[in-house]
Amino acid sequence: MLIFECPYCGIHADETELSPGGEAHLKRFGPGASDEDFEGYLFMRENPKGVHFERWRHSNGCGKWFHAARCTMTLEVFGTYKAQTFEPPQEIKDKITAKRPGWSWRTFS
């Protein structure tokens, strides 16, 4: 049972206060998008052994969606951050690089 710190209300929330929301930082493709782009958006998901970015909602709490960076193998949490962003904050990226040198899953420019 995981614990994530909700970046909105500061609570170290027990997993039973949270709802999972799958992979974070998906780019939405709508009308006009190619079949490949739309398929990727709708169905293609990373399943890394290691660093992963996920969406969680503090549903039994402040109700806000946030993102978590964690290791799927060890469950180590590198950090949580608010969902209103297109990529993880630099601070969290640096922390991951320090802990998992050379990690790469998606290149955030």
Added chain:
Amino acid sequence: MSETETASFPPFNGYVTVSKDASIGMITLRGALNSKGLGLAVGKSLPKERCILDAKDMQVAWMSPDELMVLCPKENVANLEADFQKSLGSQHALVSDVSDARAVFTLKGTNVREVVAKLAPVDMAPGHFGTGEMRRTRFGQIAAAFWMTADDEVKIICFRSVAQYMYQQLCVCAARGSELDLWT
């Protein structure tokens, strides 16, 4: 409380007492949580993150980074609602009476902290939760919020449709013989 209310929620005399409060006024405010936003409505002193503060004739609770809940006597709801709307003017905000949507329960007794800790994944040890704080969490299988009005009194809010469930599970957990006496 009406007769049916009393029949459904008789005060429970466990090692902590459980009772359902008479209906109180509750107003949800959504908007920018600063002095130029919701501060205009509820007064300059906004509650800090996860806090509840006493203001004139009302209490103001922090619910999320863009939401407050005002607790007040029920008869004041309409006036307050209108005042809030007026002070917020044309800015993007939402004011809504939610008094009827909720039920409030009071736990009273020296062991109130324990009864909460049987149902909510919250650190209830003295020094880790106290008066002035407001916590949104779950009680058993339902969402709820609670705060302490004194070291021996807890107020719990849940949705009205699950009031019966909340009442019954509080009674089960406050039953005599289930004391831990951990913090007394």
Added chain:
Amino acid sequence: MSTRLSSGGRLIDTSKPISFTFNGKSLKGYEGDTLASALLANDQMLMGRSFKYHRPRGVVSSGAEEPNALVNLGKGGKFEPNQRATTTELFEGLQATSQNHWPSLEFDIGAINSKLSRFLPAGFYYKMFIHPRPLWKHVYEPFIRQSAGLGQAPSAKDSSTYEHFYAFYDIAIIGGGLAGLQAARVAGASGKRVLLMEQTAHWGGRAQIDEEMVDGVPVDKFVDDTVAHLQSLPNVTLRTRMMGAGIYDHGYLLGYERLSDHVPDAAGPRHRLWRIRVGHIITATGAIERPLSFAENDKPGVVLASALRDYLIGYGVSLGDRTVVVTNNDDAYLTAIAVKNAGLDVPAIIDARQGGAGELGEKARALGIRVETGKGIARVLGGKRVTGVQICAQVGEGAPLEEIPCDCVAMSGGWSPVVHLWSHCGGKLYWDAENVMFRPDVQNYPIGYDGNTFVAVVGAANGHLALDAAIKDACDQTASLAGVSNPPELPSVASRQDALIEAVWMMPAGAGIKLRSKAWLDFQNDVKVSDLQLAAQEGFESVEHAKRYTTLGMATDQGKLSNINGLATLAGALNADIPAVGTTTFRPPYTPISMGAIAGHSRDEVFQPIRQTPMHKWHEAKGAYMEPVGYWRRPYCYPRGGETHAQAVEREINQTRSSLGLLDASTLGKLVVKGPDAGKFLDMLYTNMMSTLKPGKCRYGLMCSENGFLMDDGVVARIDEDTFLCHTTSGGADRIHAHMEEWLQTEWWDWKVYVVNLTEQLAQVAVVGPNARRALEKLGGMDVSKEALAFMEWKDGTLGGFDARVYRISFSGELSYEIAVLAGQGLAFWNALLEAGEEFGVTPYGTEALHVMRAEKGFIMIGDETDGTVIPQDLGLQWAISKKKEDFLGKRAQERSHMVDPDRWRLVGLETTDGSVLPDGAYAVGEGKNANGQKNTIGRVTSTYYSPTLKRGIAMGLVQNGPERMGEVIVFPKTDGTEVTAKIVDQVFYDKEGDKQDV
């Protein structure tokens, strides 16, 4: 015989006798006894039968690892099978019965299996019962079920209560032996919040048995003083009878507290499951002694050496008059010395090691005990009790050198640290060949939230079997992780010089098949050395495979005694090193915990939340038959007198269509969406254009997922320029609210929209039927005429003094008003409507009448016509899909080739040719067969009812090219083998022009 001695018994209070029964026989024990010690005191050595061969079994251990002494405990609502006698505290009136035998414990017919054991080898069931296949279900399985199983399943409902408790500590220490107590002293000094738990009722662990003086005072005084000191610290919590059941991710620890198993009549919960979040967990869980594998080592009277010592010193119980001790290490000498000191006979210590023991060997010899080194036991003699042993050379094949009469054998194959909790959350182990044990590998630790370890193993659990080393280890590790620079001084304890243990996995080493096939590894599941060797021979080389093939370690003790011996045997058979074979995975809980504790308080009326509308109590009082809709309970119908449900539904429909009906529609979701971008937002959420809706008007809307599939529907009312009220389905309010928040927070976070869920703030009543307007006019207060409030409009006003918002919408096809009032006034308003409607013969109607009436009108129902694979186009709802909008959720998905395929199944009405009601979910078959030889399907029924209005069965269904096949008759095979034919028709069966609702 086993008996109570006149002296001794550190854990019992002989001034407090207790009576109890075993298999109906009245027996006596003392306060502090376990059921096992009390049974032994009454010479009840035989406590159970083994699982497979039904061999007679006595107690083998004195603790949680016990595989044999399992009993049925209690009766009625407090009955529970498979309780370990060794961990069951005795109480006045305890009732226990033995299990797994027929007709009696003393004489068990199943014991014939033992005689047949050479025909029942490992994997016997797999091999024997696989052919012929049909025999399995009707012959083999019933037979095996008859003879298998341990205790009986309880027949009465559990009368006890249970609860959970959420706790938070900086440091939790599991195990209240001297190492755990020492760790608590150190951690306590740090000022951090500390929890110390002990699974038994008393502190001090093995030291209470094996030590005399600690820190210059008697051991019990030392323990009492230490506990008193810890109790005086405000930051330390102490709990006995609480087991560390499991360690999980991110410092989650389950503590299983047994509050009233020993006082079953006490008020309060029986068990409490502590759900603990901890910064650091320290396990001081000690070690468990291993048996030795020699022939007939399962006979009642063969026990672990340490257990014998526990019974003798702890409970003043001797297991026999003449005890042979057999060992490969020094610790068992303590047993021989204790037995001798108690005035009982020890004919010999059989030490497998050529070199024998260290200083304890001298001590034993000085007491006059014969010590045979380099020897082993070839075979135990006796039937239901040990009568003697044959001794042999350990290195030989088991030729008997001598027969020694005895009535008890105390064995020790060394000690295994209790590393279970360390392993639960991923901690790895290493094999310490010198000390013959698996130990925690601190390089491969359980990883916590921050990537660092959060579990430390101290004392004997960490492989430090000597007391002085154990408490030093506990002190050092705790001081370091708690940040204590000046830890309290270590208590002085006796230390001694032991000779090294020697690995002995088979006794004698060269035992032939006859001996090996009688040398037990797993006592409960009857797995022998020969079974493991057979498994290896047959190719089950992985320890996990061998475990499942032989059932080694799969008993209720989860291999606490058998695992190490078993995998060493497997390693031997495979010519591999023990670490190369590895261990099976330790999983929580450490010992079985009650189902009640897992459920906690969630049972009976609080099993799950039941949502109630403001009128719920009224429905119940009127005898409504309630059905679940999400967590809500809604009236399905209101049967009167002797009406069946079908009759009640028919009456409710007829009355509503002919005059007036009321529906409690409070469960409908009511979401207020407000802000300058609210219209834009709803245009994205709904397939329709909502931004063009005029204030005061209502519009039916559809919501799709990004995958294009229909997920919810409902009527949207525009309140003002900035504000909309969105109705959702009853089950959908929370889901759709969350859906809106998700898009607002994670995709369009710059849009100015707020959503608030008012579902519970408002009660809602549908007033339906040709007399609906007249009834409302009777209440008075606002103009509800067609001119003032047309179809698909809404208005605020008062009705009978109630502030109300009135919507002219209809889900039944009749003249209909849906009226929202404050929830607190819902019941009063409902009653006012009943009163006003009385002269029209008003009837409340339930969800089934609602369903039938909407089906008569051809309206879809989310969850009936939709199932997560249906797009609005399938349902002929193109009219509700905007063609002007560039984008909405699901639009791109609905452009995919499969979604625009003209062969998709689409909605039509279905009329059976014989007027009967089509079976729900029935499939229509077409020409030809599919690849599996089944008939091709061309459609299925989505809604089907008897229509009282049309007096015949009506249905809706999705049919391939359905709308193009009007009038065609298609065939629906039924589950009884017959068929029913139905004609494809328009799905609107009633008032096609919609005249009735728009009056």
